[in-house]
Amino acid sequence: MKHYLDFEKPIAELQRKLDELRAHSESVSLGLNLETEVALMEKKLDETRRSIYSNLSPWQRVQLARHPKRPYTLDYLGSVFTDFQELHGDRLFADDRAMVGGFARLDGRNVMVIGTQKGRDTKENILRNFGSAHPEGYRKALRLMRLADRFQLPIITLIDTAGAYPGVGAEERHIAEAIAVNLREMAVMRVPMVAMVIGEGGSGGALGIGVTDRVLILENAYYSVISPEGCAAILWKDRAAAPKAAGALKITARDLLELKLVDEVVPEPLGGAHTDLEATSQAVRQALSRHLAEVEALPEEDRLSRRYEKYRRMGHFVEDPVTPHADAVSPDV
Amino acid sequence: MSDSRFKKNLVPPAEAPSGTKLPGSDTSALRKPKLSDAPRRRSIPEGLWTKCPQCGAMLYDKDLAGNLEICPTCQHHFPIKARARIASLTDPDSFEELDAGMASVDILQFTGVATYVDRLAKYQKSTGLKDAVVTGVGRLDGRPLALAVMEFSFLGGSMGSVVGEKITRCIETATKKRLGLVIVSSSGGARMYEGMFSLMQMAKTSAALAYHGRAGLPFISVLTNPTTAGVMASYASLGDLIIAEPAAMIGFAGPRVIKDTTQATLPPGFQTAEFLQEHGLIDAIVPRNHLRERLAFHLDLLGAATVPPTARAPGPEPSQPAPNRTEAG
Ligand SMILES: [Zn+2]
Numbered sequence: 001m002k003h004y005l006d007f008e009k010p011i012a013e014l015q016r017k018l019d020e021l022r023a024h025s026e027s028v029s030l031g032l033n034l035e036t037e038v039a040l041m042e043k044k045l046d047e048t049r050r051s052i053y054s055n056l057s058p059w060q061r062v063q064l065a066r067h068p069k070r071p072y073t074l075d076y077l078g079s080v081f082t083d084f085q086e087l088h089g090d091r092l093f094a095d096d097r098a099m100v101g102g103f104a105r106l107d108g109r110n111v112m113v114i115g116t117q118k119g120r121d122t123k124e125n126i127l128r129n130f131g132s133a134h135p136e137g138y139r140k141a142l143r144l145m146r147l148a149d150r151f152q153l154p155i156i157t158l159i160d161t162a163g164a165y166p167g168v169g170a171e172e173r174h175i176a177e178a179i180a181v182n183l184r185e186m187a188v189m190r191v192p193m194v195a196m197v198i199g200e201g202g203s204g205g206a207l208g209i210g211v212t213d214r215v216l217i218l219e220n221a222y223y224s225v226i227s228p229e230g231c232a233a234i235l236w237k238d239r240a241a242a243p244k245a246a247g248a249l250k251i252t253a254r255d256l257l258e259l260k261l262v263d264e265v266v267p268e269p270l271g272g273a274h275t276d277l278e279a280t281s282q283a284v285r286q287a288l289s290r291h292l293a294e295v296e297a298l299p300e301e302d303r304l305s306r307r308y309e310k311y312r313r314m315g316h317f318v319e320d321p322v323t324p325h326a327d328a329v330s331p332d333v
Numbered sequence: 334m335s336d337s338r339f340k341k342n343l344v345p346p347a348e349a350p351s352g353t354k355l356p357g358s359d360t361s362a363l364r365k366p367k368l369s370d371a372p373r374r375r376s377i378p379e380g381l382w383t384k385c386p387q388c389g390a391m392l393y394d395k396d397l398a399g400n401l402e403i404c405p406t407c408q409h410h411f412p413i414k415a416r417a418r419i420a421s422l423t424d425p426d427s428f429e430e431l432d433a434g435m436a437s438v439d440i441l442q443f444t445g446v447a448t449y450v451d452r453l454a455k456y457q458k459s460t461g462l463k464d465a466v467v468t469g470v471g472r473l474d475g476r477p478l479a480l481a482v483m484e485f486s487f488l489g490g491s492m493g494s495v496v497g498e499k500i501t502r503c504i505e506t507a508t509k510k511r512l513g514l515v516i517v518s519s520s521g522g523a524r525m526y527e528g529m530f531s532l533m534q535m536a537k538t539s540a541a542l543a544y545h546g547r548a549g550l551p552f553i554s555v556l557t558n559p560t561t562a563g564v565m566a567s568y569a570s571l572g573d574l575i576i577a578e579p580a581a582m583i584g585f586a587g588p589r590v591i592k593d594t595t596q597a598t599l600p601p602g603f604q605t606a607e608f609l610q611e612h613g614l615i616d617a618i619v620p621r622n623h624l625r626e627r628l629a630f631h632l633d634l635l636g637a638a639t640v641p642p643t644a645r646a647p648g649p650e651p652s653q654p655a656p657n658r659t660e661a662g
Binding site: 166167172174175177180181204224225226234235237245248250256312315316319320 | 432433434435436438441443444446447463493494495497498523528529530531532533535536537539540541542543544546562563565566568571584585586587591597600604612614
């Protein structure tokens with residue numbers, strides 16, 4: 001059974017009619033009228049799909065990013081990469097299954113791949129904690145990044161999480177520190193690093209594996225400082241205002257590219273990444289390979305200073321020209 | 334599940350949290366029956382007294398301010414303004430503020446129930462600050478240091494581009510001038526109104542700290558009530574030393590979000606400074622009236638900041654003496 005989102009109802013309806021027509025045309029003698037009608041219906045379905053998917057609202061994209069059939073990190077590890085060998089654990093406390101990582105090959109080169117992992121069904125979601133990592137997930141990620149750095153393997157991270165897990169254990173084992181240390185250490189890893197947001201880019205939990213030379217994002221993925229529902233609950237006092245919040249927060253791939261917060265939007269097939277894993281994977285592979293090659297070509301020092309500058313530039317403000325700027329101050333030390 | 338994770342943390346409460354002193358506004362306490370016995374009741378001008386939420390003592394605001402906003406009876410720590418904090422940690426006239434004129438812009442043209450521009454104007458007026466942090470360089474008993482102090486009463490100390498940029502410049506100044514760094518945090522987290530620009534300030538500030546640390550310079554992070562979410566998950570957690578004020582609320586996710594998400598009973602004292610110390614997450618809890626001496630001790634011990642320029646190991650950019658500087662301490 002195909003899963004349809006609310007805004008896909010017109011497509012579902014047309015598809016149902018088309019299926020009926022076809023079934024009918026098989027059971028009765030094939031009349032010219034029916035054939036024409038099927039062709040008409042197919043055309044209408046195609047037009048409807050095009051019109052819906054080329055005018056997606058931010059909120060509709062959020063729904064696609066959370067689609068239960070959407071490809072997850074391990075799907076791409078099977079389709080974009082080869083020879084994935086998973087490495088487990090943070091060597092401190094546990095093996096967080098919401099964060100996966102290990103060696104893999106991308107277009108023939110050895111890389112370290114790390115990503116958050118959601119579950120496909122209830123059982124797997126319990127194992128994967130719905131893709132929300134604990135501190136040990138971020139510490140596992142850091143352990144693997146350090147390993148890669150030490151042995152000169154480029155690092156690729158795949159981001160798909162609603163956020164880091166808000167729980168008592170997570171706080172007791174210092175989730176804030178785990179994320180903070182990753183931010184600091186990722187800034188100074190010597191190896192080339194590329195991140196891609198493949199589904200949900202949920203706040204600090206996403207950024208915790210997202211400080212890289214290049215940040216790419218799939219067309220229908222989103223990346224936000226807070227979930228649209230969370231923002232709606234605070235600013236509109238109503239979680240139902242999430243569609244409004246999704247627009248106001250500017251969280252879609254296109255918005256983020258315009259704001260220069262991501263480097264490239266990777267196109268998805270019409271209808272979303274899940275409708276054609278092979279086509280999506282090909283686009284993902286090409287984008288990752290190209291960006292990796294570009295940052296690999298830079299001398300290490302250059303790469304590091306560019307990475308620093310990339311984040312350094314992010315932010316908008318006005319300055320009172322009268323006030324002394326940091327650089328202008330010479331404390332008597 | 335995680336949808337409401339930052340409900341408590343991301344955004345400042347519209348009103349000050351309980352236990353917050355509101356000078357000039359909280360007159361309700363004066364009308365309570367308990368106070369009717371006070372002999373001087375009729376002569377007390379409104380707003381000069383504050384009731385301690387912990388022990389109930391009536392405290393004269395001037396005394397409270399003279400005691401670093403600490404209740405003399407029970408040691409309850411009231412919020413303290415960024416400027417008062419800076420005065421308490423630096424030598425007179427030694428603090429040279431940086432980027433005081435930097436102000437936020439409504440880059441996303443955020444259209445919510447209230448506009449970002451309106452919120453900014455409101456808090457700029459009520460705090461007299463342009464945004465939620467004051468940064469600069471100064472001296473602590475003669476020791477030069479870079480200092481950033483967050484102001485919780487400005488939009489809940491939330492971090493947008495200005496907070497991120499000012500903190501980053503402060504860190505970079507410290508690195509360039511080879512100064513020890515102290516950041517006093519109090520924040521509800523990243524500022525929603527600037528969307529992803531706010532989130533990226535976490536990366537920006539943390540990256541700057543990586544280079545400050547690599548230069549062999551000490552960073553002491555001071556956590557005050559409350560320090561949560563995006564600020565806690567970036568620079569506030571990255572101190573060589575992490576010191577908290579007594580009873581400060583410190584954490585990543587808000588307690589209500591955790592409760593709603595996990596249905597768990599929260600342990601007693603959850604996310605307090607004492608809880609964090611017990612779990613091994615911070616170095617020490619230091620009362621506000623001892624912070625200055627403690628920072629002086631640590632800055633001495635950790636070195637760099639107290640080494641006179643002439644005796645220092647080769648480093649970048651020997652700095653010029655600033656004219657018109659009052660030496661103190
Ligand atoms: Zn008291």
